[in-house]
Amino acid sequence: MPYIPHTDKDISVILKAIGVSSLDDILGSLPAGLRVKGSLNLPKGLSEQELKSLLKGLSGKNSTVEEYTSFLGAGAYNHYIPSVVASLISRSEFYTSYTPYQPELAQGTLQAIFEYQTLVCQLTAMDVSNASLYDGASATAEAVLMARRITGRHGVVLSSALHPEYRDTVKTYLKGSGDHISEVMYCTEEGRTLPGALEGAINDNTACVVVQHPNFFGSLEDVGELARIIHEKKGLLIVVTNEAVSLGLLKPPGELGADIAVGDNQSFGNPLSYGGPHLGFMATKTEYIRQMPGRLVGQTVDKNGQTAFCLTFATREQHIRRERATSNICTNHGLCALAASIHMVSLGSKGLKTLALLNLSKAEYLKERLSSAGVKPAFTSQTFNEFTVKVEKDPDSLLKSLLKKRIMGGLSLKKFHPVLSSHLLVAATELNSREEIDRFAEELAKA
Amino acid sequence: MPYIPHTDKDISVILKAIGVSSLDDILGSLPAGLRVKGSLNLPKGLSEQELKSLLKGLSGKNSTVEEYTSFLGAGAYNHYIPSVVASLISRSEFYTSYTPYQPELAQGTLQAIFEYQTLVCQLTAMDVSNASLYDGASATAEAVLMARRITGRHGVVLSSALHPEYRDTVKTYLKGSGDHISEVMYCTEEGRTLPGALEGAINDNTACVVVQHPNFFGSLEDVGELARIIHEKKGLLIVVTNEAVSLGLLKPPGELGADIAVGDNQSFGNPLSYGGPHLGFMATKTEYIRQMPGRLVGQTVDKNGQTAFCLTFATREQHIRRERATSNICTNHGLCALAASIHMVSLGSKGLKTLALLNLSKAEYLKERLSSAGVKPAFTSQTFNEFTVKVEKDPDSLLKSLLKKRIMGGLSLKKFHPVLSSHLLVAATELNSREEIDRFAEELAKA
Amino acid sequence: MEANGTKGLLLNEPLIFEKSSEGRVGVEPASFDVPRADAAALIPGGLLRDGLDGFPDLSEIDTVRHYTRLSQWNFGLDSGFYPLGSCTMKYNPKVNEDIAGMTGFTRIHPYQSEDLSQGALEVMYELEAYLAEISGMDAVTLQPSAGAHGELCGLLMIAEYFKSKGRPRTKVIIPDTAHGTNPASSHLAGFKVVPVKSEGKGVLTVEAVKAAIDRETAAVMLTNPNTLGLFESHIKEIADLVHSKGGFLYCDGANLNAIMGIMKLGDLGVDVVQFNLHKTFSTPHGGGGPGSGPVGVRLVLEPYLPVPRIKKAGKKFKLVTDRPKSIGRLKAFYGNFSIMVRAYSYIRRMGGEGLKRASETAILNANYIKERLKGTYQLAFDRPCMHECVFSDKLQQADGVSTMDVAKRLIDYGYHPPTVYFPLVVPGAIMVEPTETESLETMDKFIEAMRAIAQEAKTNPELLKNAPANTRVQRVDETRAAREPVLKWTGVKK
Amino acid sequence: MEANGTKGLLLNEPLIFEKSSEGRVGVEPASFDVPRADAAALIPGGLLRDGLDGFPDLSEIDTVRHYTRLSQWNFGLDSGFYPLGSCTMKYNPKVNEDIAGMTGFTRIHPYQSEDLSQGALEVMYELEAYLAEISGMDAVTLQPSAGAHGELCGLLMIAEYFKSKGRPRTKVIIPDTAHGTNPASSHLAGFKVVPVKSEGKGVLTVEAVKAAIDRETAAVMLTNPNTLGLFESHIKEIADLVHSKGGFLYCDGANLNAIMGIMKLGDLGVDVVQFNLHKTFSTPHGGGGPGSGPVGVRLVLEPYLPVPRIKKAGKKFKLVTDRPKSIGRLKAFYGNFSIMVRAYSYIRRMGGEGLKRASETAILNANYIKERLKGTYQLAFDRPCMHECVFSDKLQQADGVSTMDVAKRLIDYGYHPPTVYFPLVVPGAIMVEPTETESLETMDKFIEAMRAIAQEAKTNPELLKNAPANTRVQRVDETRAAREPVLKWTGVKK
Numbered sequence A, B: 001m002p003y004i005p006h007t008d009k010d011i012s013v014i015l016k017a018i019g020v021s022s023l024d025d026i027l028g029s030l031p032a033g034l035r036v037k038g039s040l041n042l043p044k045g046l047s048e049q050e051l052k053s054l055l056k057g058l059s060g061k062n063s064t065v066e067e068y069t070s071f072l073g074a075g076a077y078n079h080y081i082p083s084v085v086a087s088l089i090s091r092s093e094f095y096t097s098y099t100p101y102q103p104e105l106a107q108g109t110l111q112a113i114f115e116y117q118t119l120v121c122q123l124t125a126m127d128v129s130n131a132s133l134y135d136g137a138s139a140t141a142e143a144v145l146m147a148r149r150i151t152g153r154h155g156v157v158l159s160s161a162l163h164p165e166y167r168d169t170v171k172t173y174l175k176g177s178g179d180h181i182s183e184v185m186y187c188t189e190e191g192r193t194l195p196g197a198l199e200g201a202i203n204d205n206t207a208c209v210v211v212q213h214p215n216f217f218g219s220l221e222d223v224g225e226l227a228r229i230i231h232e233k234k235g236l237l238i239v240v241t242n243e244a245v246s247l248g249l250l251k252p253p254g255e256l257g258a259d260i261a262v263g264d265n266q267s268f269g270n271p272l273s274y275g276g277p278h279l280g281f282m283a284t285k286t287e288y289i290r291q292m293p294g295r296l297v298g299q300t301v302d303k304n305g306q307t308a309f310c311l312t313f314a315t316r317e318q319h320i321r322r323e324r325a326t327s328n329i330c331t332n333h334g335l336c337a338l339a340a341s342i343h344m345v346s347l348g349s350k351g352l353k354t355l356a357l358l359n360l361s362k363a364e365y366l367k368e369r370l371s372s373a374g375v376k377p378a379f380t381s382q383t384f385n386e387f388t389v390k391v392e393k394d395p396d397s398l399l400k401s402l403l404k405k406r407i408m409g410g411l412s413l414k415k416f417h418p419v420l421s422s423h424l425l426v427a428a429t430e431l432n433s434r435e436e437i438d439r440f441a442e443e444l445a446k447a
Numbered sequence C, D: 001m002e003a004n005g006t007k008g009l010l011l012n013e014p015l016i017f018e019k020s021s022e023g024r025v026g027v028e029p030a031s032f033d034v035p036r037a038d039a040a041a042l043i044p045g046g047l048l049r050d051g052l053d054g055f056p057d058l059s060e061i062d063t064v065r066h067y068t069r070l071s072q073w074n075f076g077l078d079s080g081f082y083p084l085g086s087c088t089m090k091y092n093p094k095v096n097e098d099i100a101g102m103t104g105f106t107r108i109h110p111y112q113s114e115d116l117s118q119g120a121l122e123v124m125y126e127l128e129a130y131l132a133e134i135s136g137m138d139a140v141t142l143q144p145s146a147g148a149h150g151e152l153c154g155l156l157m158i159a160e161y162f163k164s165k166g167r168p169r170t171k172v173i174i175p176d177t178a179h180g181t182n183p184a185s186s187h188l189a190g191f192k193v194v195p196v197k198s199e200g201k202g203v204l205t206v207e208a209v210k211a212a213i214d215r216e217t218a219a220v221m222l223t224n225p226n227t228l229g230l231f232e233s234h235i236k237e238i239a240d241l242v243h244s245k246g247g248f249l250y251c252d253g254a255n256l257n258a259i260m261g262i263m264k265l266g267d268l269g270v271d272v273v274q275f276n277l278h279k280t281f282s283t284p285h286g287g288g289g290p291g292s293g294p295v296g297v298r299l300v301l302e303p304y305l306p307v308p309r310i311k312k313a314g315k316k317f318k319l320v321t322d323r324p325k326s327i328g329r330l331k332a333f334y335g336n337f338s339i340m341v342r343a344y345s346y347i348r349r350m351g352g353e354g355l356k357r358a359s360e361t362a363i364l365n366a367n368y369i370k371e372r373l374k375g376t377y378q379l380a381f382d383r384p385c386m387h388e389c390v391f392s393d394k395l396q397q398a399d400g401v402s403t404m405d406v407a408k409r410l411i412d413y414g415y416h417p418p419t420v421y422f423p424l425v426v427p428g429a430i431m432v433e434p435t436e437t438e439s440l441e442t443m444d445k446f447i448e449a450m451r452a453i454a455q456e457a458k459t460n461p462e463l464l465k466n467a468p469a470n471t472r473v474q475r476v477d478e479t480r481a482a483r484e485p486v487l488k489w490t491g492v493k494k
Ligand SMILES: Cc1ncc(COP(=O)(O)O)c(C=O)c1O
Pocket: A329, A330, A331, C086, C087, C146, C147, C148, C149, C179, C181, C182, C223, C227, C252, C254, C255, C276, C291, C292, C293
């Protein structure tokens, strides 16, 4: 049997040592009438060779962003991942170990997380970061819950330019504690959240405002001004970043007044993977540490005074605090965080800045090519590597005809925002070559 | 610059420490007039992303035995390699280390080679094996040179059913020491080396006879009888095995009278790789150790009496013996040997026997299907997983038309043996499914 | 005895930031094939970044060595026996890693056309069906990212069910043996947690539940086998009871590795269960995730499952979002797909027979260790266990030796310690879960080590108190970490 | 100073055969989808195998742990600094491994139609051209499997040249600094080796060659830079001399890493050179191979290159075998293709500029170490070196400390020792080749360690003599290994 080492002889030795003649003697306490009769109705087991060929076939039924030219983003970005990443995270000491409960056997994981926490703080200019959360959407939800705990208030104001699936996730997470969620509408001309609109949307019971930056439409938000407004009401600002590469170029949330910075670090080191696992991050101010969900690694010393690392602030967590924990999260996305760290370190500060500028440049070029082809940006705000355009034909049939040219031409926004029924959200990264962009513009003009 | 860590500041520190103002001060002793002017005429360097995409494109210009159904063998066998192999040999402690000159830092490599030596001895039933040679062909040539040293004789008799490229290699290797090579013709009916023919081909100056088993045509040789004949003349028998999986089923060379067993272990753990790196092996009798080429690892103890391993019998080798070495080989195929070990261990004795039987079964089924389709074996000898058939049409145009059906239909033997101008050499392994075999037979009948 | 553990050369390594040197680049991005944008002109001034303080600059080789050395300080399942109870540290098949790494699975965008994603949808659709069959549930969602996420999902569905009936319920009954995520998730889902004590009985009694349950009880949440490794023998009666009160029975399925092919939770009356693919289904733990926590439910709860759902229409798979009763979504997109691929591969490789054999063998292994160590260590409950067994340090306390000491000493012998001090109901708990992928020889050596340590506790307790002696760092000061928090590097970059 | 090396937990591991248990299977082969052949009926009795004595039977997890643990006893380039002289232990780029692993490169059969192999042939064809450009040679073969194989190839061509002219020559002149493969390959190619002494001058003088050369001399075989790390400054005159005698100048190109883009061997009068792709071109050493040893030649020798050759006709590449003067072939098929892919990738990544920078930096690094350690250790030659520098233990001998002791002590500090006792002309040689991929910081720490050791040699020589102290095994008894050879496991399987 695959993976199970036991020979018949081993089984007899074991049974004898237990003092039973068969497994059934052990399972005596199980309600006999409810035992599974016969075997599970599952396909027959396969040899490794057969398995691999079967799955090769299944994977082949998907078309990849390598085979197609993709301009899809919307929270999942197609970046080049340096080879060092897979090479290092596939070291079994990393990927086959558990959460680092025994620090003597897990200094590698622990130091790596500590470094990851530092990298996230540097990227976001916040004081403290946790070890990871599941993804950007659930991290946003956790941030909202955290803001409620900090402020003791209930009201939650979401920018309607926050990723729709993030908004949905927040709503689901808040079902348990009463939602009190309202939305502040984005400006249909600028494609961003207007400070003025926010002013009208908040009140003294507003725990937090959540804005995404760059937002779902790709637009940059006036984060500093939004911060000022919510802070005046003593609420918190949660800034969501799901294209983390933008932080190579954009002023970090911490410098713009964010109280909690969350988002997704998938862009670093983690492939698209049909949407998961991605990598939720969260960073905040020192004063809020004890309300922060998720694991934390701290630096300390061992009994010989040598630098060492361990999990800390466990009293916030469920295995100590149970129902009074700051969150229920236990297994998080450790290996994804490791991958992100390695990618960030590989780039270094210079590489990251260049990468961000390259992304901006590709997107600006795409904007220009599309404009020339008659497809104009839908909003006036400045953007990073993603933006919204308005098309003349039905976007869905446009996209369909582009597929025939092996182009994934962006995301139709209709299903998320009915008013944006002739709008496409398009992204460009370092993986979109100039030729691809030119061809996209041409085909779009033709289609 | 890729892979080079030096910043401008580092360079100045270095120059200053050396006490020069520029590299040119160091290169003063180089004939100035002969320095390269300008830069090398090579393509401009690429970023990692660009490189990977370029090479992806180049690799895509090849068609693989995964995309095609392949019945090619002839010294390079398409076997399933378990995932553990790549997973383990890609551990950098293995693949980024050098030949294990410092045993304290290389016990992993050393113990693994020691185990590989043991596995080869077990497979071949010989006393002693070296750490590896380049490939089966050069191993055969080394074996011939070794036989000459042992016997003090010059004559070398090659079976003409030895792989033609192995015969060529032996000839090249023997250019330096005078060739004295003759061939003993295979029996055109049985497709193997007849003992009677061998009797006539050897004499008192024959150092060795080289037979391949299974031979180039896939036929099993009567190794025991051939051994008896050459041993009567006090010459040595070299048995070549280039489909090592056959050893799971066939009596090993050591039990059939071989004095030196050589061949290629590519079938274990090493992909086809367009012919290299493969994995030459050599095993022999204890009495011949000092004439054996290649590295050897021995078990010993360290200063605390703990079991340890190290390179040994180095006095045979070139770095000590220089021109009097048993061979010039230095870098060998260590990682390929590791891969082979892991594959063998993964199979275990039961798995290996089953795999060999599965190969035999596939080939027998193929034989039967081809026969039904009117394509009969060309020879009467028994075979393992490869055999020669006679076709009615021109084999080259047959193969061409099979390619259109995405079938690599075996090897046309014309260019190796002009008399076999309507013969194909076909192999089947565990990777050829029944459906593929059926389709091959059908298409061959149609073509 | 000959210990597995020994001491050898390791390499020291500072923090990555301390290795940085201004101006170094590791893997530089691709070159600009489009005009270089003028960021200062494009981006409003207030939004442009100044610096990236402290962000490290390393060469590629230094990055590689950094993480290689870090990895060498770690102990993984591939390094040795890792009998961490409640975690099912079974072998993570290498072939699953290869498969999960196929570009057809990694380089697909969640929003690409369904027509281009049929392979992914097929894997997910079938995996749902397999999990349903294994658990005896009617429908499964793959969306949750881990066990706790699955718990939240299940509990939110239960809450929503009652809300949609117009009779919201407020309580969830949870035994004190439960994993901490159970109460935490219940709380997050808006419930009040009603704890029930197991009162030394090991399993939950019908009486205890009866005493706690009422018409406000939305669910009883138990773990089966429970965290003591015991089968909840009254589960069917408890199910009947909670059903009679109109509530649901939630089963934390983290311990599913004990019963695959032996019992189906559905047959036992369970209404909701979450699976931990990173336990039962052999996907790696990654030093702390990613995992995946699908949830199976009975038909009555099916309308509440998160969106999107995968449906098969003819030969085509598609994603369906129009489900008015759904609790919505727990994350963006569809779940941890690459983990699903591994679990799918595992199930296909094992088949029904194999899964059953896995559970049977896991039980045999746990009982073997239990029998061979009882007496040497105090058993929490001396009765047949399922896939794990729980000891305590009661016998060692006389010598002034604690569970922690035993655990640390095991490290010197070359083993990862078992889960310690959990479940909370067993003081000084030592929870051993060998899993089915460990051989008799491995267990024998571990048992020998445990016995040797028990002996040392008597003859040389200092050995234990100073343990581990073989590791690079020893007895890490966790108190100081909490008292004087250093949560990031704050040095100045070179 | 803070040493890089320390001690930590490692796992013991017996021989794989000692872990075997009869009846266990790791990764079982595919199932039979064709009738199971009756081997006994098909195979003549005398040819059927009885047993597979001792062959190990392990579960998959035990196999994985075995090799994982073994690897943890090893030190690789990714573990730390590995300044092994003459071996060019430069960083092995990870992207090259990814590329070499693409199925389009691994799963192609050497005998598949050329039409189906155009990508492979293109890589090979271009790689030949790149190597020709780098070395200034006219034609290149990629067939040889390693440096020594390349040497044999080159020397056989030279021999064949003279034979084909009807005037076979018998001798090859080789300096005493040469690597052992040079004389061994010459012998194998049928030549008598005529050694010339460098006589303490470091480089070969024209006079020394003149004294040895005659009309029987087929070639002078030198290494440039030579194994002392010195540029053979008279190479051009030596070339002229040997050419005037009708002979060839063979250059062992193992040290090419010092001169890429700086000098072309062809311009220096070299007629034949072998490349070590596993040194200069960054392909990994694999703990002892596989390597690849292409050979470049001047036009006059081109007809003698091994078959097949790759030709380009229009846009198509093909293999040509009809070359009557060829020495034939040195192995089956075409060479170590997957190593070529890595070297090709390296060259494309670096470009001409990058290769030049690599050589320049390699020289700077070696001179830096030379300058900063001279005085502490005796320099064999105190003059500017190329990519490596050679010290000796002369200054340490007073304290009764040898090169071997220094080398072993370095291990405790976390470094792989340099090449020791080679070249033979420098007694107690310590040959340091940092390569260009090592940073200033890495060198500084190494220098510090070397200095600390020199200090220890004076103050506490026992530290060195007992070194290494940090490793799992210490001072392996090589004499015993040779005297009481144990070359395989001979136990009895469980
Ligand atoms: C019994 C039990 N339930 C739930 C969980 C939570 O699972 P996860 O860590 O995947 O969120 C665990 C994890 O340790 C567990 O052991």
